[in-house]
Amino acid sequence: MEVVVVRAGTHLFAIDVDAAIEIRGPETFDRPGSGTSPHLTVRGNALPVVDLRQAIGLSAFAHGCPAMLLMQAGAETLALAVDEVREIESVPRHKVRPATAIPFGFCSHHVTLGALGEIPLIDPTRLR
Numbered sequence: 001m002e003v004v005v006v007r008a009g010t011h012l013f014a015i016d017v018d019a020a021i022e023i024r025g026p027e028t029f030d031r032p033g034s035g036t037s038p039h040l041t042v043r044g045n046a047l048p049v050v051d052l053r054q055a056i057g058l059s060a061f062a063h064g065c066p067a068m069l070l071m072q073a074g075a076e077t078l079a080l081a082v083d084e085v086r087e088i089e090s091v092p093r094h095k096v097r098p099a100t101a102i103p104f105g106f107c108s109h110h111v112t113l114g115a116l117g118e119i120p121l122i123d124p125t126r127l128r
Contacts, residue, residue: 002017002088002091003113014091014119016121024079025067026064026066029079047078053083055104056104066084067082067084076128091111096111096121106122107121108121
């Protein structure tokens with residue numbers, strides 16, 4: 001299995017590379033009106049933005065972020081706002097384990113990556 005490693009604040013997360021579509025950044029995203037979710041317009045399509053900093057309890061990005069990962073979440077494409085998109089790492093299947101004590105509901109597993117240690121694996125369908 002291969003994963004893309006992203007950073008939000010000081011927290012690292014992994015995302016299955018099969019869900020990744022495109023790495024972008026820095027990006028500015030729009031809030032179309034009060035009470036609505038932010039979106040990023042890419043090639044004429046408005047994609048919902050999921051702010052990973054906000055999702056883990058840190059201060060949210062205002063209207064832009066240093067990096068963005070476009071990803072497939074089931075039938076939907078979304079934009080994941082992060083502080084950094086790092087490298088792609090190979091993970092042997094035996095180093096992918098179900099999560100038991102990860103406080104983030106959008107992570108169902110964790111992966112062990114050498115010097116980086118255990119990193120929560122994001123399930124993109126749980127981000128919304």
